[in-house]
Amino acid sequence: MEYNFDEIINREGTACVKYDFKKKQYGSEDILPMWVADMDFKTPDFIIDAIKKRAEHPVLGYSFHPDSFYESVMAWLQKRHGWTVAKEWLRFSPGIVPALNMCVRALTSPGDKIIVQPPVYFPFFSAISENQRIIVENPLLLKNRRFYMDYNNLEQIIDDKVKMIFLCSPHNPGGMVWSKEELIKLAVICQRHNILILSDEIHSDLVFNPYKHIPMALISDLVAQCTITCIAPSKTFNTAGLFTSVLIIPDETLRLKYTVQLEKLHIGWGNIFGTIAFEAAYKYGELWLEQLLDYLKNNIDFVIDYCKTYIPKIKVMKPEATYLLWLDFSVFGIEDDKLRDILLNDAKLDLSHGPIFGTGGMGFQRMNIACPRSILAEAMNRLNKVFGK
Ligand SMILES: Cc1ncc(COP(=O)(O)O)c(C=O)c1O
Known part of the structure; x- marks a missing residue:
C-alpha cells in the first residue's frame, strides 16, 4: 500500500495546538506554524481503524x-x-x-x-x-x-x-x-x-x-x-x-x-x-514508517538544497534522525528577539526559538519539516523573501 504524504489535511477547528491555539496568540491568520513537534500527515489508517473499532463498543x-x-x-x-x-x-x-x-x-x-x-x-x-x-x-x-x-x-x-x-x-x-x-x-x-x-x-x-x-x-x-x-x-x-x-x-x-x-x-x-x-x-506500523522516513528524508534534502541555492547564509544541520531541522541564522548578526519578530511579522513563519533550548541556542531556530512538500516549499519561499541572497 502506498501512503500519500502529499495530501494537505486541514487541521483547523480541531483545537490543535499547532494551528488553533497559536492563532489566538498571534492574533493573525496568515502565519505558517513550523514549530511544535507533531506532523501534518494523517495518523495512519490502522490506528484510526483500531480506535473506531473500539469506539463502536458502547461503554x-x-x-x-x-x-x-x-x-x-x-x-x-x-x-x-x-x-x-x-x-x-x-x-x-x-x-x-x-x-x-x-x-x-x-x-x-x-x-x-x-x-x-x-x-x-x-x-x-x-x-x-x-x-x-x-x-x-x-x-x-x-x-x-x-x-x-x-x-x-x-x-x-x-x-x-x-x-x-x-x-x-x-x-x-x-x-x-x-x-x-x-x-x-x-x-x-x-x-x-x-x-x-x-x-x-x-x-x-x-x-x-x-x-x-x-x-x-x-x-x-x-x-x-x-x-x-x-x-x-x-x-x-x-x-x-x-x-x-x-x-x-x-x-x-x-x-x-x-x-x-x-x-x-x-x-x-x-x-x-x-x-x-x-x-x-x-x-x-512498519510499512507506514518506512514510507514516512523516505518522505521526511526527501523533505530534509529539499530544505538543504533550497538553502544552498537560494538562502546560503542559513546553515542547516543535517539530521540523522527525526523531522526537526536546526537552522543557523547567526551569520545575519540579528539579536534573537528581533530575529523572532522578523520571522513572525515579515516571513510569517513560526519556528521554535533557538534560545529556549538553552546554551548554544542563540542564533538558531528549529523548523518542523513533517508536512506536505508543497507547504514546506511555501515556508522556504517565505524565508527566501526575507533572508535570500
Ligand atoms: C525529546 C522529546 N521528549 C519528549 C517529547 C514530548 O513527549 P510527550 O508529548 O510524550 O510528553 C518531545 C516532543 O517534542 C521530545 O522532542
Whole structure:
C-alpha cells in the first residue's frame, strides 16, 4: 500500500495546538506554524481503524493495559532495535514529559544536581528546576555542523550532588543519532560516578539510513541497571494527543520507586484510546514508517538544497534522525528577539526559538519539516523573501 504524504489535511477547528491555539496568540491568520513537534500527515489508517473499532463498543469505562499492550512494544523493540525487554520492566506514563518529572521526583531528592546537555528539548530544564533540583549544564560542542558530547567538561562538573543525567537520544534539536562509542563513553563516566541515566528515546524510530539507534540500556547489563528509557509511538505515528508512553526500567528498586510515584498520582491506567492506538502502532506500523522516513528524508534534502541555492547564509544541520531541522541564522548578526519578530511579522513563519533550548541556542531556530512538500516549499519561499541572497 502506498501512503500519500502529499495530501494537505486541514487541521483547523480541531483545537490543535499547532494551528488553533497559536492563532489566538498571534492574533493573525496568515502565519505558517513550523514549530511544535507533531506532523501534518494523517495518523495512519490502522490506528484510526483500531480506535473506531473500539469506539463502536458502547461503554467507555475504566480500562487497564492488557498483556497485548506490553507485548506489542516488546516485539517492536526486539524487531526494530534488537532489544529484548522483559514485560515486568515496562511501566506506563501518560506522556514522556510527565515521565521525566516523575522520575526526577521518584529517583532524586530536592537539592540534587541533574545534568543536561544543551541545546536540548526545553522541558528537560523545567523537569529539574520545577522539582527543586539543580540544573548542571554540559553544553554540546558544535563541530562541522554536528553536536558532540563534551566528556572532559562532564568529568569536571560532576560532584557528589550529581545524581542523574538527561540524555536525549536521538537528539532534539540537533537530530544526532549517538554512536555506540559516544554512548559507551558517556555510560562509563556515569557508572564511575553512580549517576542514573534518564534516556529520552522518543525519536528513536525516526532514524534515517545508514544511522542506527542504539538504546542506551543495550550498552551493557550494568548500564541497563542504571538507565531508565522513555519511549512512545507518539512522534513516529502522530498520536501525540493520546499521551501514552512507556518506560523501560530493568532495575527493580528504581522501578518500584517509579511505580509508587505513578500510583500516588493515580494516573497509571491511561486512557482507552491511547492504549488502543499504542498497540496498533507497534503491531502494524512498519510499512507506514518506512514510507514516512523516505518522505521526511526527501523533505530534509529539499530544505538543504533550497538553502544552498537560494538562502546560503542559513546553515542547516543535517539530521540523522527525526523531522526537526536546526537552522543557523547567526551569520545575519540579528539579536534573537528581533530575529523572532522578523520571522513572525515579515516571513510569517513560526519556528521554535533557538534560545529556549538553552546554551548554544542563540542564533538558531528549529523548523518542523513533517508536512506536505508543497507547504514546506511555501515556508522556504517565505524565508527566501526575507533572508535570500
Ligand atoms: C525529546 C522529546 N521528549 C519528549 C517529547 C514530548 O513527549 P510527550 O508529548 O510524550 O510528553 C518531545 C516532543 O517534542 C521530545 O522532542
